[in-house]
Amino acid sequence: MGSESGSRPDDMLSGGPFPKTRAMFEKVRKFMRSPGLYTRRIGRLCQKLVSGIWGEQSFFLEGQMDIHPKSLWHEPRFVAEFGGFQIPGEADPRRIEKLVPWDGVRRDLLILLLRSVIVRGVPGALAELGVYQGATARLIHHYEPNRRLYLLDTFSGFGERSVAEESRYTGHPVEARTFSDTSMAKVLAAVEVVNGNVTPVPGFFPDSVTEDLARESFAFVHVDADLYAPIHSGLEFFYPRLNPGGILVVHDYNAWPGARKAVDTFMADKPEVPLPMPDKSGSVVIVKQ
Numbered sequence: 001m002g003s004e005s006g007s008r009p010d011d012m013l014s015g016g017p018f019p020k021t022r023a024m025f026e027k028v029r030k031f032m033r034s035p036g037l038y039t040r041r042i043g044r045l046c047q048k049l050v051s052g053i054w055g056e057q058s059f060f061l062e063g064q065m066d067i068h069p070k071s072l073w074h075e076p077r078f079v080a081e082f083g084g085f086q087i088p089g090e091a092d093p094r095r096i097e098k099l100v101p102w103d104g105v106r107r108d109l110l111i112l113l114l115r116s117v118i119v120r121g122v123p124g125a126l127a128e129l130g131v132y133q134g135a136t137a138r139l140i141h142h143y144e145p146n147r148r149l150y151l152l153d154t155f156s157g158f159g160e161r162s163v164a165e166e167s168r169y170t171g172h173p174v175e176a177r178t179f180s181d182t183s184m185a186k187v188l189a190a191v192e193v194v195n196g197n198v199t200p201v202p203g204f205f206p207d208s209v210t211e212d213l214a215r216e217s218f219a220f221v222h223v224d225a226d227l228y229a230p231i232h233s234g235l236e237f238f239y240p241r242l243n244p245g246g247i248l249v250v251h252d253y254n255a256w257p258g259a260r261k262a263v264d265t266f267m268a269d270k271p272e273v274p275l276p277m278p279d280k281s282g283s284v285v286i287v288k289q
């Protein structure tokens with residue numbers, strides 16, 4: 001009908017000599033009727049444009065993982081079958097706290113590793129060596145509040161001993177008061193502890209180790225102390241206490257010389273291969289055999 005008259009706008013849409021124009025009009029009309037259908041495509045287009053311009057700059061745009069409900073590639077059927085960030089079969093979703101926006105990969109990494117020890121039923125407590133103001137401690141505690149979480153830190157940052165040790169082991173200069181803007185009370189408030197399962201272990205590690213801690217075995221340990229001596233001592237302490245299948249994450253393997261050296265030195269004669277991860281400061285993951 002349209003192709004016969006050829007003059008009214010309706011005819012352009014329903015037939016006529018310009019199929020490409022007609023198809024374009026049809027798309028526009030569809031878009032006007034239900035713009036929601038195109039949100040994902042528009043999002044992807046914007047992401048392509050922005051990452052094309054900023055891709056190699058100091059900040060770049062990273063999509064959320066496909067299992068994140070806000071991912072442009074989110075596939076609810078996959079998540080329904082396999083659980084996504086959650087544990088299959090659990091009625092209540094576990095809480096996933098935010099980290100700073102540039103540490104989204106690290107947030108996902110820590111959650112998925114914790115999830116893995118829970119799903120595989122690896123027994124044992126959780127620990128974090130290097131807590132500072134409690135951001136990653138909060139992430140760990142709220143995702144798995146059912147296990148004891150030991151938080152080891154001076155709660156007053158590096159001291160003169162840290163400076164001297166780091167200089168001796170790596171020659172890397174560090175400032176004595178780094179990370180001193182915190183306290184145990186501040187950390188416990190920031191973590192918003194939901195039960196009696198969080199145990200602070202204050203003091204200079206490894207001198208701070210208590211009898212209770214020495215008797216524990218672990219399923220998941222996050223070592224984030226930046227410097228050679230505490231990281232190496234952390235590996236010496238936690239590695240033998242990690243249950244088979246348990247996971248040790250050392251942060252800053254691709255950022256701080258002390259972290260790199262401590263891991264490489266300690267793991268040199270161990271059967272596990274430390275696996276480097278692409279989060280901002282390059283964590284390394286060790287799964288105990």
Ligand SMILES: C[S@@+](CC[C@H](N)C(=O)[O-])C[C@H]1O[C@@H](n2cnc3c(N)ncnc32)[C@H](O)[C@@H]1O
Pocket residue numbers: 129130131132133134135136137152153154155156157158162179203204205206224225226227230
């Ligand atoms: C990078 S911060 C931890 C950040 C925290 N994990 C986060 O992401 O929110 C490093 C922490 O390691 C602690 N630390 C370094 N050496 C230590 C030692 N020998 N004993 C206890 N704590 C230590 C510092 O006090 C500091 O709070």
